[in-house]
Amino acid sequence: SEAHDDFSAAIRNGEFIPYYQPVMDIETGKLRGCEVLMRWRRPNGTMVSPGQFMAYAESTGHIFDMTRSIMVQTTQEVGQLYEENPDFKLSVNLFAGHFRNREVIQDLKDIYENSKISFQQIVVEVTERYPLDDLDLARKMIAEMQAMGLRVALDDVGTGHGGMAYLQKLGIDIIKIDKMFIDSIGDDDSSTTIVDSMVELADNLGMGIIAEGVETEDQIDRLRELGVTAAQGYFFARPMPASEYIAFAAKVE
Numbered sequence: 208s209e210a211h212d213d214f215s216a217a218i219r220n221g222e223f224i225p226y227y228q229p230v231m232d233i234e235t236g237k238l239r240g241c242e243v244l245m246r247w248r249r250p251n252g253t254m255v256s257p258g259q260f261m262a263y264a265e266s267t268g269h270i271f272d273m274t275r276s277i278m279v280q281t282t283q284e285v286g287q288l289y290e291e292n293p294d295f296k297l298s299v300n301l302f303a304g305h306f307r308n309r310e311v312i313q314d315l316k317d318i319y320e321n322s323k324i325s326f327q328q329i330v331v332e333v334t335e336r337y338p339l340d341d342l343d344l345a346r347k348m349i350a351e352m353q354a355m356g357l358r359v360a361l362d363d364v365g366t367g368h369g370g371m372a373y374l375q376k377l378g379i380d381i382i383k384i385d386k387m388f389i390d391s392i393g394d395d396d397s398s399t400t401i402v403d404s405m406v407e408l409a410d411n412l413g414m415g416i417i418a419e420g421v422e423t424e425d426q427i428d429r430l431r432e433l434g435v436t437a438a439q440g441y442f443f444a445r446p447m448p449a450s451e452y453i454a455f456a457a458k459v460e
């Protein structure tokens with residue numbers, strides 16, 4: 208189809224690019240790293256968000272090439288920054304289809320093994336929002352990634368299919384609390400209780416925890432009270448191009 212041809216051309220033309228959203232340590236105020244978020248930059252300059260193309264990219268399988276392209280660009284754009292800051296983490300989103308075969312593991316090796324970004328700096332995010340068809344394979348793939356030195360985060364926690372079963376079966380290292388719970392933290396007792404339980408769960412299972420979609424100082428204060436130590440959101444910074452992320456890193460240090 209015509210739309211399909213356009214999309215393939217857009218991939219070849221390098222129109223899918225990484226944006227970087229800082230993740231902050233809310234105890235120390237230091238930068239922990241970032242989440243990489245894909246954007247489609249059209250030739251006319253408009254930026255398109257994943258909500259408008261991700262379902263198509265996933266259903267057609269284009270997402271595999273797009274994800275490889277995004278990962279390669281991260282090594283080119285922020286490799287130097289990551290080499291200079293070995294503690295910085297770079298979090299990359301995968302989709303459920305990436306856990307249907309081991310190809311993505313080879314991609315991660317091909318792209319990062321000899322790059323300035325080390326496996327120890329990479330976090331792979333898998334969303335709880337959509338089901339994984341083959342939990343045993345996903346479990347094996349996650350173990351293999353961890354053996355390479357990567358960490359694995361469960362994204363959108365509290366919104367999806369997996370719940371406790373995913374946390375137990377997948378061997379997750381980090382849980383990301385969905386914005387939905389952060390939005391009403393403080394105003395709403397149930398959200399506060401849910402976040403509190405997630406912190407306790409993460410502590411008991413030895414996992415890290417990151418709050419997403421933090422927009423106000425009040426939310427940061429509440430999160431600190433609840434023992435959350437890492438957060439990302441518009442309060443700190445929006446997703447931004449590499450040059451701005453590098454400048455941001457220099458500024459907060």
Ligand code: G
Nearest residue numbers: 243244245256257258261277300301302446
């Ligand atoms: O970047 P936000 O600004 O619009 O992203 C919207 C959604 O798209 C989020 O759920 C995010 O996880 C997802 N997303 C962003 N970038 C990527 C990517 O590179 N790969 C995958 N699979 N999902 C992504």
Ligand code: G
Nearest residue numbers: 300362363419420421422439440441442446
């Ligand atoms: O699903 P995932 O967590 O990967 O995607 C994060 C999404 O949330 C992206 O679309 C990103 O642009 C968006 N986002 C990040 N921080 C904030 C925030 O503070 N407020 C809002 N409204 N959206 C955010």
Ligand code: MN
Nearest residue numbers: 242300332362
């Ligand atoms: Mn994510």
Ligand code: NA
Nearest residue numbers: 362363385419
């Ligand atoms: Na999320």
